[in-house]
Amino acid sequence: xxxxxxxxxxxxxxxxxxxxxxxxxxxxxxxxxxxxxxxxxxxxxxxxxxxxxxxxxxxxxxxxxxxxxxxxxxxxxxxxxxxxxxxxxxxxxxxxxxxxxxxxxxxxxxxxxxxxxxxxxxxxxxxxxxxxxxxxxxxxxxxxxxxxxxxxxxxxxxxxxxxxxxxxxxxxxxxxxxxxxxxxxxxxxxxxxxxxxxxxxxxxxxxxxxxxxxxxxxxxxxxxxxxxxxxxxxxxxxxxxxxxxxxxxxxxxxxxxxxxxxxxxxxxxxxxxxxxxxxxxxxxxxxxxxxxxxxxxxxxxxxxxxxxxxxxxxxxxxxxxxxxxxxxxxxxxxxxxxxxxxxxxxxxxxxxxxxxxxxxxxxxxxxxxxxxxxxxxxxx
Numbered sequence: 194x195x196x197x198x199x200x201x202x203x204x205x206x207x208x209x210x211x212x213x214x215x216x217x218x219x220x221x222x223x224x225x226x227x228x229x230x231x232x233x234x235x236x237x238x239x240x241x242x243x244x245x246x247x248x249x250x251x252x253x254x255x256x257x258x259x260x261x262x263x264x265x266x267x268x269x270x271x272x273x274x275x276x277x278x279x280x281x282x283x284x285x286x287x288x289x290x291x292x293x294x295x296x297x298x299x300x301x302x303x304x305x306x307x308x309x310x311x312x313x314x315x316x317x318x319x320x321x322x323x324x325x326x327x328x329x330x331x332x333x334x335x336x337x338x339x340x341x342x343x344x345x346x347x348x349x350x351x352x353x354x355x356x357x358x359x360x361x362x363x364x365x366x367x368x369x370x371x372x373x374x375x376x377x378x379x380x381x382x383x384x385x386x387x388x389x390x391x392x393x394x395x396x397x398x399x400x401x402x403x404x405x406x407x408x409x410x411x412x413x414x415x416x417x418x419x420x421x422x423x424x425x426x427x428x429x430x431x432x433x434x435x436x437x438x439x440x441x442x443x444x445x446x447x448x449x450x451x452x453x454x455x456x457x458x459x460x461x462x463x464x465x466x467x468x469x470x471x472x473x474x475x476x477x478x479x480x481x482x483x484x485x486x487x488x489x490x491x492x493x494x495x496x497x498x499x500x501x502x503x504x505x506x507x508x509x510x511x512x513x514x515x516x517x518x519x520x521x522x523x524x525x526x527x528x529x530x531x532x533x534x535x536x537x538x539x540x541x542x543x544x545x546x547x548x549x550x551x552x553x554x555x556x557x558x559x560x561x562x563x564x565x566x567x568x569x570x571x572x573x
Contacts (some may be wrong), residue, residue, distance in 0.1 A: 220254035285370035361415025368398030504552030506530030
């Protein structure tokens with residue numbers, strides 16, 4: 194299953210601040226109905242940046258200045274993603290007003306997500322981390338659904354359980370919709386009482402999903418167990434080891450990964466390779482090592498568009514994923530070891546999997562000032 198990108202064509206994720214002004218948007222931004230609010234290719238002005246921040250965006254995808262041609266193929270269609278986000282939002286409104294939930298719409302969105310994934314051959318997954326603060330729960334729900342389905346497919350294969358797992362993953366945080374926004378969006382540490390309120394969302398979600406999908410045994414377990422841990426340190430039940438269902442084990446890994454690679458009001462996102470290191474340390478104690486192993490092997494550590502500092506001093510940009518290794522992508526060299534920008538004809542594409550001697554030293558959020566000072570006059 195080749196899932197090269199989730200959430201649209203993009204190149205590099207940039208924080209929405211003064212440094213973003215003048216850059217080119219690399220990803221369409223949609224409203225709830227699927228209409229384009231801001232189209233890929235527009236120049237980000239101060240007013241655009243202010244409006245996006247008012248809508249809750251902390252970062253957006255922009256074209257890279259030295260490699261503007263880079264794009265990432267979508268793994269699920271933009272329509273699928275927008276419909277998934279809108280569905281979870283609508284579920285929250287229906288539940289709050291005591292209205293009946295349309296199970297057919299849930300099944301339809303999950304069918305779309307699973308079908309989109311099935312259309313891809315085996316490959317490397319890259320998850321989008323562009324989320325708004327206010328809509329984090331809804332966008333996170335779609336990502337956890339996609340990643341959970343992908344992990345289950347690689348471990349268990351196709352079948353009814355895949356569909357039920359995906360439904361549970363899409364609804365796994367439905368219990369959070371009853372938590373006051375001032376708690377969910379609090380920038381500082383939670384009090385003991387506030388944290389207890391947050392922890393109740395797993396059991397609340399279980400009850401809600403069991404009522405919405407009474408014929409499913411798997412879906413409610415995803416909602417209840419996605420914060421449980423192998424060593425019993427999780428919640429709401431503190432269950433451990435073999436008591437944990439395979440559905441909860443998979444959803445727990447997907448939930449942690451997408452959460453730590455997302456910007457939140459109280460902390461900055463991790464780069465994917467750092468998130469992998471964190472999750473790898475949790476394997477065997479808190480998280481199922483077999484599920485973590487699939488994540489490590491099939492989800493990219495360095496998404497396309499990542500700027501890499503290589504061991505020889507060169508700076509390159511990840512130009513494509515290599516299905517032979519999630520840790521060793523294809524890199525386009527942009528500078529020499531002295532950080533002189535290479536002309537178009539001098540740039541080389543290197544498959545890192547074929548060059549074990551090349552070490553990835555670091556991931557750069559921005560090009561160093563020394564490089565930016567040399568942009569003028571360089572053909573690109």
